[in-house]
Amino acid sequence: MNRSRLVSLLVVTLFVAACGSTGGGGGGGNSYAGKTIKLGAVYSITGAGGVYGPQSRDGAMLAVNQINAGGGVNGAKISLTVEDDASDKAQSAQKAQALIQQDNVLAVLGPTLSNSAVAVHPLAENLKTPILATSTTGIHIVPDCNFPDTTPCKYVFRDSLGEQTAIPDNIKAYVDDSHPKTGVLLVAQDDKFSSDGGKIVQATVGQYNIQLLKTIPFAKATADLSPYVTQAVQLKPDVIFITSLGGIPAKIMTSARNQGWQGQFLGGNGFNTATVSKQAGAAGKGARSASAWYIGNTFPTNKDFVDSYRKEFNKDPDQFAAQAFTGVLILADAAKRANMSLTSSSLASDRDKLRGAMESVNIQTPLGPFQFTSDHDVKQTVWVIQMDGAGGFTLVKSIQPS
Amino acid sequence: MDQQIVNAIFIGSIYALFAVGYTLVFGILDILNLAHSAVFMLGAAVTYSMVVNHGQSFVVACLVGLAASAFIGVVIEYICLRPLRRRQAPAIAALISTIGLALVIVAAVEQGNVGSFFSWLWVDGANSVAFPAGTVPNPTWHVGDLTLEATKVLIIPISIALMLVLGYVMRFTQVGRGLRAVAENPRAARLMGLDVDRMILLTLVISSALGGLAGILFGLALGDISPYIGRDNVEVRGLAVIVLGGMGSIPGAVIGGYLLGLIEIVALVTLGSNASGGVAFAALFLMLVLRPQGLFGTRLRERI
Numbered sequence: 020m021n022r023s024r025l026v027s028l029l030v031v032t033l034f035v036a037a038c039g040s041t042g043g044g045g046g047g048g049n050s051y052a053g054k055t056i057k058l059g060a061v062y063s064i065t066g067a068g069g070v071y072g073p074q075s076r077d078g079a080m081l082a083v084n085q086i087n088a089g090g091g092v093n094g095a096k097i098s099l100t101v102e103d104d105a106s107d108k109a110q111s112a113q114k115a116q117a118l119i120q121q122d123n124v125l126a127v128l129g130p131t132l133s134n135s136a137v138a139v140h141p142l143a144e145n146l147k148t149p150i151l152a153t154s155t156t157g158i159h160i161v162p163d164c165n166f167p168d169t170t171p172c173k174y175v176f177r178d179s180l181g182e183q184t185a186i187p188d189n190i191k192a193y194v195d196d197s198h199p200k201t202g203v204l205l206v207a208q209d210d211k212f213s214s215d216g217g218k219i220v221q222a223t224v225g226q227y228n229i230q231l232l233k234t235i236p237f238a239k240a241t242a243d244l245s246p247y248v249t250q251a252v253q254l255k256p257d258v259i260f261i262t263s264l265g266g267i268p269a270k271i272m273t274s275a276r277n278q279g280w281q282g283q284f285l286g287g288n289g290f291n292t293a294t295v296s297k298q299a300g301a302a303g304k305g306a307r308s309a310s311a312w313y314i315g316n317t318f319p320t321n322k323d324f325v326d327s328y329r330k331e332f333n334k335d336p337d338q339f340a341a342q343a344f345t346g347v348l349i350l351a352d353a354a355k356r357a358n359m360s361l362t363s364s365s366l367a368s369d370r371d372k373l374r375g376a377m378e379s380v381n382i383q384t385p386l387g388p389f390q391f392t393s394d395h396d397v398k399q400t401v402w403v404i405q406m407d408g409a410g411g412f413t414l415v416k417s418i419q420p421s
Numbered sequence: 422m423d424q425q426i427v428n429a430i431f432i433g434s435i436y437a438l439f440a441v442g443y444t445l446v447f448g449i450l451d452i453l454n455l456a457h458s459a460v461f462m463l464g465a466a467v468t469y470s471m472v473v474n475h476g477q478s479f480v481v482a483c484l485v486g487l488a489a490s491a492f493i494g495v496v497i498e499y500i501c502l503r504p505l506r507r508r509q510a511p512a513i514a515a516l517i518s519t520i521g522l523a524l525v526i527v528a529a530v531e532q533g534n535v536g537s538f539f540s541w542l543w544v545d546g547a548n549s550v551a552f553p554a555g556t557v558p559n560p561t562w563h564v565g566d567l568t569l570e571a572t573k574v575l576i577i578p579i580s581i582a583l584m585l586v587l588g589y590v591m592r593f594t595q596v597g598r599g600l601r602a603v604a605e606n607p608r609a610a611r612l613m614g615l616d617v618d619r620m621i622l623l624t625l626v627i628s629s630a631l632g633g634l635a636g637i638l639f640g641l642a643l644g645d646i647s648p649y650i651g652r653d654n655v656e657v658r659g660l661a662v663i664v665l666g667g668m669g670s671i672p673g674a675v676i677g678g679y680l681l682g683l684i685e686i687v688a689l690v691t692l693g694s695n696a697s698g699g700v701a702f703a704a705l706f707l708m709l710v711l712r713p714q715g716l717f718g719t720r721l722r723e724r725i
Contacts, residue, residue, distance in 0.1 A: 064546075064547075065528075065531050065547055066547065067547070067649070068547075069531065069546055069547020069548070070547055070548050070549070072547075073534070073546055073547075208695070235694050236694050236695055237694050238698055239653070240653040240654060241654070241698075242432060242435065242436075242639070242643070242654035242655055242658065243428065243431070243432045243435075243643055245428045245431075245432075246425055246428045246429075246432075246685075246686050246689050246690075247689070247694055249424045249425055249428060250689070250690075250694075253424075265549055265647075266548070266549025266550075266645055266647060269549070269551070269644070270549075270643065270644060270645050273551070273644050277561055277568060277570050278424070278568045279563065279568060294545075294548045294549075294550075297550075298548075298549060298550055298551050298644065300551070300553075300554055301554065332535075333535065334535070
């Protein structure tokens, strides 16, 4: 075992030990020796969400391997089954149901896309199984997973920064710096994440006296987005807001810069992966978004995560890997304190105990200090980042949770 | 509006180039080759991979991309079509088998990640990537209010030249006459001494090479190469183009491509972006009702 691996193992061991000693659930001393904590995950490894899902899978597996190598959770090993939903809502629900009812997992991570979450989360709620969303950022994910029914969902949590926080924080940060007057919104209308993001932009700009000159919806399966970008550019806005998934923001940025537009791009979580920054290249330089995570943070939990991810996968992690890694840390911490029996007959009560323990999670993670709000949403520092024009990001500023 | 007309001509060229390959196979075999969109994607993916992962020059990469696409034409014939033809299976069986091949090709590329079995082919999984800046020189010219990018402008003469060459080959050469004879009546062509299987193979190789080329140009000009570019961006529109132009007609596919590009842009500018997709397909519907054979289609006379 080489040195950095040893160091990362040591940190995780210390983390797990710390969880045991500082946990608020009172069950830190219980032993699960010889037992297995079965977890499941539904991620989009293929299809449109395949831009994000594989990193989530890798981040989650990394955490599981590190925890197991460090002695597990009170002696129990974690097993994680990852299923691919092919970015399809129906398949996502089907895979989640199989994990819950056939594989009898204690809790589920995912799904990758908000679009699928509207099917999967109510299902998990109904089957009384804790589910932790690690990348779904649309609206009505927590606590109202059964929207339009607004009864809070008890079993649904998320550790991903919602667009409802990320987009307004990002706009505010830019307004503080540059006082833009006008904007145009380019919004993909054919998925929940993107169209939710568009609604949030529309609802936010007025507060900062930005006049939204036009909203231009488009379908993601449009061969050439140039005509839409031409419409936006011809209005000469100070800002172009982009809410879309995958490679689309990069295509829009490239086209707008080629057409000579020099203004500011502002976006949401769709910007926050190195793939998008790399594809946009020089055209993306300066494009800003608010992120749940920043690769350059040097506090130990993040530095260790970044180092071990690079070592394991030979590439940089991204926000989705960090959030999934954090997701496993959260479940491990909750499991540590939940005083479960971990027998086949105790599954329902174990799920309830785990759910209860999740509410009081308070740990250090690669995202920063992490807690849930009473609505089961994230309470964490927001990092405003911008693309560096070379496939990476730089930090603009950080915003503390209110 | 001027810039939008440039946009329309550019995207029309891509539609046309893609649809010519589609219509060529339909004209000769009377079947829709739905693996064509996967060949379009593969041409772009292989070329990208040769440049970025295998360090080849763009010209070499293009040649490999075209060869890979043409090879898929051979695969389509030997695996998807010829066995069914031998059994005189209905055209729908061939349609399904080409859909199957398309799914296999897309899945193979999608599985390409660092360390995976397909890493020699593709390492970016489901991600969308772009050729690195400087792969080919891409100056941008500003003429009046117009912005012209070299890679996009280049597509127009390449498309037109290729389509003219193809038209010439079909009309005035021995091979073209052979292909048209097969299109007209395969049995009679065989009785006249033509090697029909060879003609069909040739058709699929030419069609697939054209599809691959369309994919390469698309990836180059739009900076968007992913396992899904064929399926998401051009497959259904390619069908729309050949219906507009006339199933099996090469000039029809060319005119249909530009027409669809123009209809989409006019709808976008006049009715807004929500309506543009719908208007294009409303035009298609109108064409099917008013002139089912399309602009250049012929019902009973010779095709191609």
